[in-house]
Amino acid sequence: MGFKLESVVPWGRSLDEYTRMFDLSSDDLQKNILDCGGGPASFNVEMTQNGGHIISCDPIYRLSVQEIEQRIQETYNVIVEGVRANYDDYVWEQARSPDALGQIRLKAMHRFLQDFPAGLATNRYQVAELPELPFRDRQFDLALCGYLLFTYSDHLSQFFHLSSIRELCRVATEVRIFPLLTISGEPSPFLPIAIQELQQQGYHVEIRTVPYEFQKGGNQMLLCHQQNCHP
Numbered sequence: 059m060g061f062k063l064e065s066v067v068p069w070g071r072s073l074d075e076y077t078r079m080f081d082l083s084s085d086d087l088q089k090n091i092l093d094c095g096g097g098p099a100s101f102n103v104e105m106t107q108n109g110g111h112i113i114s115c116d117p118i119y120r121l122s123v124q125e126i127e128q129r130i131q132e133t134y135n136v137i138v139e140g141v142r143a144n145y146d147d148y149v150w151e152q153a154r155s156p157d158a159l160g161q162i163r164l165k166a167m168h169r170f171l172q173d174f175p176a177g178l179a180t181n182r183y184q185v186a187e188l189p190e191l192p193f194r195d196r197q198f199d200l201a202l203c204g205y206l207l208f209t210y211s212d213h214l215s216q217f218f219h220l221s222s223i224r225e226l227c228r229v230a231t232e233v234r235i236f237p238l239l240t241i242s243g244e245p246s247p248f249l250p251i252a253i254q255e256l257q258q259q260g261y262h263v264e265i266r267t268v269p270y271e272f273q274k275g276g277n278q279m280l281l282c283h284q285q286n287c288h289p
């Protein structure tokens with residue numbers, strides 16, 4: 059049956075994990091990036107410290123530091139015990155155990171929490187949510203969306219997925235979405251229709267294998283860009 063969650067949870071990863079999840083090259087890291095559904099990931103603060111250009115958006119950014127911290131604490135046991143109960147569904151290489159995984163994630167999320175007030179003040183963190191984003195057409199070179207679309211196929215409808223992917227393609231020249239599996243590790247039922255719609259609209263679509271695998275078989279991302287744009 060696999061791991062199930064009742065709702066979308068705040069749970070954040072690091073720059074190192076993002077780099078592998080989205081197969082980001084050193085050129086990619088120089089781009090003007092949107093992290094959509096960035097949540098409590100430390101990608102934004104680490105990118106900023108490295109001189110990168112990044113905006114993260116998420117509805118959770120309307121909460122205070124204390125409120126987000128509380129949501130993280132509530133999520134911690136649910137995730138750590140959930141992956142422990144489904145141990146064989148995961149690859150235990152980077153994190154050697156569910157507890158080690160929890161500690162790695164907490165470290166990233168604490169980095170985010172420390173940075174959140176400063177990043178909010180400078181608009182690096184913006185309150186916004188799919189399927190409608192408050193950004194200009196092609197404002198970004200690259201939009202990333204990790205552990206939201208496809209992951210939450212049991213919670214978010216096909217209509218939401220298609221509208222959201224269209225919106226990401228509007229605001230960025232290139233879009234990357236990872237992973238392509240649901241929380242319980244099944245291929246998302248919405249992937250084939252999303253690919254079909256993107257191709258019909260003239261986008262170049264690629265499913266790329268990436269050097270990151272935590273859910274077994276979850277080492278692929280969807281990448282799309284306009285046919286005439288070669289990022």
Ligand SMILES: C[S@@+](CC[C@H](N)C(=O)[O-])C[C@H]1O[C@@H](n2cnc3c(N)ncnc32)[C@H](O)[C@@H]1O
Nearest residue numbers: 068069070071095096097099118187188204205
């Ligand atoms: C599991 S977290 C992933 C965080 C980060 N992308 C990562 O991979 O570490 C999912 C995030 O999606 C956010 N979210 C939920 N609904 C959203 C929406 N409609 N648009 C944008 N983000 C949303 C949640 O608040 C949460 O922070």
